[in-house]
Amino acid sequence: MDNVAINAILRPKTIAVVGASTIPGKIGYTVVKGLLEAGFRGEIYPVNPQATDLLGLKVYASILDIPGPVDAAVITVPAKLVPQVIDECGKKGVKGLMVITSGFSEVGNHDLEDQIVRQANSYGSRILGPNIVGVLSNSDKLNASFAPFLPLSGRASLITQSGALLIALDAATYTRRVGFDKLISIGNTADIDIADLVDWLNEDENTTCICLYIEGFKNGRPFIEASRRTKKPIIALKAGVSAHGAAAAASHTGSLAGAAKVYGAAFQQSGVVEATDLGNLFDRTLALSLLPPMNGDNLLIITNGGGVGVLATDAAEKYGIPLKFAPLDVQAEVKKHMPDFGSAKNPVDLTGMAGNEWYFDSVKYCYAHAWADGLVVLYCETAMTNPMEIAQSIKKAVDESGITDKPITVSFVGGERSNAAMSWLVENGIPAYPAPDIAVNAIAALREYARMKATVAESIVIGDTSNHAAAMEIINRARAEGRDTLTEIEAKQVFALYGLPVTSTSLAKTEDEAVALAKKIGFPVVMKIVSPDILHKSDAGGVKVNIKDENAVHEAYGAILANSKAYKADARIHGIAIQEMAPWGTEVILGSINDPTFGPTMMFGLGGIFVEVLKDVTFRVAPVSNGQALRMLDEIRGAPILSGIRGEAPRDRQAMADTVCHYSTMILDLASEISESDANPVLVYEEGKGVKVVDARIILKKK
């Protein structure tokens, strides 16, 4: 879709308010008043069939009576009147429609919502909402909402799914000192969605950072694509992570996936920085909107107090940028600006004796030093120093350093004088916070952004899908038998069609066949029950390993059948799988779910007790790149087990990453068929020796 409608909504020259009311306190009155008070420079046209003038403006009986063109309309009539108004707007050629009115899909009125979108689109118009507070823009002096005033002016733009939150945050921008250019309420996202707005804000010269409050996407994939395209940092606060359909899962992967994990994965692979709460959203947005990314891990901290230095050091460790000692030349230089009992290592502790000059000299030198990738400057208010002068020294040092490509955050701990100094710093482009850990958390957001952005640029190659038809044959056969679960043998056949290295497995329908197959595969072998009614084969006593000879095959055959019958008397038994006994390797699990928001999504983790007890797993929305696959291996807590610990040889990480990529291709290619799947365990061998998928499970979507 083109941007005409979004341009009309966010940068209108002429705007109508349909449902403009003459009664103070009503939404239709408040919107007109808001537009006037914000100083909107374009034309404002109130529309109301009963009125003639409002707040000094001429009122039109119908939008069709307005003489010139109208870019956007704010609609504040009751829901039942909205279709008629949309129709008139369409006839008038209004491209951008902001529907404030509630009473649509949020209360189950889906048909009316679909109807107004269809109507609007038939005229080439688009709807923001319905059920919105409206939009605000400092750069256009536009308050097309029932929020009281424009936010503190700044360079971030907020997209929010909660209208109430927009109103609350609007006022808080002043108390929290975080400036925004635009605040956009998106309501039910019936037409214009978050991805459309991310794309638009990416091109907006007045926006440097896109800030999101999300409760849930209707479809997460366009958002991933839009975020990957964006050249600007995006920060998201995702609310409502607790209720997600993980409960009824039939696979390991299904039971381990939850909204928080899948959204977290989607954000990670699209380069979106996360906020933990509203305060954190503000703090990180301030830094992301004012500062460049932090392109390395070398963080230098300068302080006049040991305590705040320690707090900042702890925070650096916690937020993923642990401190290193400053290089010797840095130490030698900063020693010149501190007493003997100061510390030059990192944090650089100038001591409580530090005044404007020591701050100025140390900040200027350290900020410009090539080793430092980012700087956090801390100050505790003392009786000997003036916080405003310290702030000015820091700003002067930054300006004179000539550096513009690295971030610096500041924390002043003190009273009103420190607070005023921090306001001054923020007004002058340096994010300042009332606690050292917040200043570190904010700069860590810039580090996270830089790290993620580097990986987001990786190209994703979709693997070989030439065996799609063969896979569908296996799936359709199972469906024809009324099954929605593939047997292990079938699942392995599907895996193998997508290049996954499965252990060779054949089905024996009789004891004699079992012996013949075991001889063919070579002893030792594994024998497993094959029944569509027994998912958890070990629990049923349906698995025997390390079968070393012919006699053992006979013995195991009888035992497996007896155990399975005892476990589930009416289980349909297809036979017994005779399987190559793979040598020992590190056990991992791979799996997939079909997430309701993001579609096919992968899981990787260490197998066995690690997955059962510690749930040490990580997720990605398919498809994944090779780099993302390797990062999945790195980001689980048990990662060192794969890299080789205590003298053990490193495992074949690249073969494992290849397997992740093949798996991702498979679940994407069979997205309409596979509901959940597991490869568990997958054995990972020493470097160069590959991996083997030992067990496989595919649960089909119900059709």
Ligand code: ACO
């Ligand atoms: N064209 C133009 N104006 C019309 C038309 C028409 N065809 N028909 C009626 N009007 C006028 C009415 O005469 C009235 O003006 P008046 O007050 O001068 O008489 C005005 O439009 C509004 O109509 P009302 O029937 O008075 O409706 P009211 O103002 O009570 O409610 C509203 C309309 C505000 C849209 C309401 O239906 C609604 O949806 N409220 C909730 C909105 C909301 O909260 N949205 C954000 C959700 S996010 C959050 O939680 C904060």
